[in-house]
Amino acid sequence: MVSPREGISWTSMLLGVAAIGVLIRSARTVAQTRTIVPLREPQPAAVLPPKVTVVVPARNEAAVLAGCLRAISAQTHGAQGDWLLRVVVVDDGSMDRTGEIARAHAAADPRVTVVRVDAPRPGWSGKVHAMHVGVEEAGPPEAGEWLLFVDADTVLAPDLLSRLLATAEAVDADLVSTPGGPPPRRSASWPLLMPPGLQLIGENAAPDGRGRKAFAIGHCILLRRSHYDKVGGWAAFAARRNEDVAIATAVRDHGGSTRTVDGLDHISTSGMDPFRQGWASFRKSFVAGTRGSVPLLTGIGLGQIAMSVAAPIAVAVGWRQRRPVLTAVGLLGWSAQSAAHARTAKFMRANPWLAPLAPVSGTLFGVLLLDGAGRAMRGATSWKGRRTRF
Structure with a gap:
């Protein structure tokens, strides 16, 4: 029979191992943020700049x-x-004034074209289909052409495109992507959900493209048209809902180079505000990334909660049982969690003052994943009024 003291010893050992795991995980997060490329200043070109087609899917x-x-x-x-510069706005079956606004803008700027689709083709996800239609509407590729895909809830600084092109040229990348920064009146999504959300995404996809998958974020993706065609265009990802990571990985696997760029001072997104929308957006992304797998979402969610609370519990148990080594390991893990949270929050231009509460933030994100599992189980996943199927 195991004595109570032996039981406590095993508990302490497990907590210590978990806290060390938190320390390693947090160190990897900090290391990954260092691979993100700073946005470059545009340089005077010896030749004429390339043509860029901007595609804006809008529902x-x-x-x-x-x-x-x-x-x-x-x-x-x-x-x-x-x-x-030419712009194609795809009105993706909107039920509000989206199409009217797009057409008014096209009337004022001849570079803008608007195309309406009522629904995606069978077997396609809505956004992927809209972006495919946008590229098709743009017509045949031209030599050296680039494609810029931006979400309708983003606002670009006037020099963002020039800077992205300069950055791609400087690092010899075929695809560069940047998240959007927060709007002036940001919600709690930014300090609470962003750090653990990006940490989880980064564990699955690397910002420098060297991991199992390459990282990209759909807010803003700049891609050489030649590489877009090389991977089969959006048609190759017709049913995907984590299309940003999928196309970046495909570009990498077809011999291209992908990089994540820090352009957050030059692009903002309102897609994470208010908090409930940020929650729904992250939930949608992770449900899509797991293809609606209830066991996988549940496992990741429970694992996220366990890893988030391991270090504080180790501190509490070590203090109560007078085990200084366990207390020290727990404090190291907690400090590492806080450092990773602060680093990610700073990158996302979110206030890092909640860094000491990283275990709470991480636990909250675990609950978000369990919420996604529950919705997937009930078949209640949808986005912008359109049912999501996997």
Whole structure:
């Protein structure tokens, strides 16, 4: 029979191992953020800049689309000639004024084209189909052309496109992607959900493209048209809902180079606000990333909660049982959690003052994943009024 003291010893050992795991995990997160490329200044070009086609998929985006399109039209890229920049807005079956706003913008800017689709083709996810339609509407590729895919809830600084092109050229990348930074009136999504969310994504996809999968985020993806065609375009990912990571990984696997760029001071997104929308957005992404697998979502969610609380519990148990080694290991793990949280929050331009509460933030994200598992089990997954199927 195991004595109570032996039972406590095994508990302490498990807590110590878990706290060390937290320390290693947090150190990897900090290391990954160092592989993110800083945004470069555009340099005077010896040759004419390349043509860029911007594709904006928009479904029920009447509240934000005008700001997005004004910012795209104001890009400094194209100042050498209007033909260098063209914009295709895809009204993806919107039930609000999205189409009307897009057409008004097209009337004021001849570089803008609007195309309407009522529903995705069978076997396609909505956003992927809309982006595919946008590229098809743009017509045959031109030599050296780039494609820029931006979400309708983003606002670009005037020099963002020029900077992204300069960065891609400087690091010899075929795909660069940047998250959007927070809007002026940000919600609690940014300090609470962003750090653990990006940590989990980063554990599955590397910012420098060297991991099992390559990281990209759909807010803003700049991609060489030649590599887009090489991987089969969006048609190759017709049913995917984590299409950003999928296409970045495919570009990498087909001999291209992908990099995550820190462009957050030059692009903002309102897609994570208010908090309930940020919760729903992350939930949708992880349900999509697991293809709606209830066991996988449940396992990741429970694992996330366990890893989040391991270090504080180790501190509490070590203190109560007067085990200084366990207390020290727990404190190291907690400190590492806080450092990783602060680093990720700072990168996302979110206030890092909640870093000491990283275990709470991580636990909250675990609950979010369990919420996703529950919705997937009930078949209640949807986005922008459209049912999601896997």
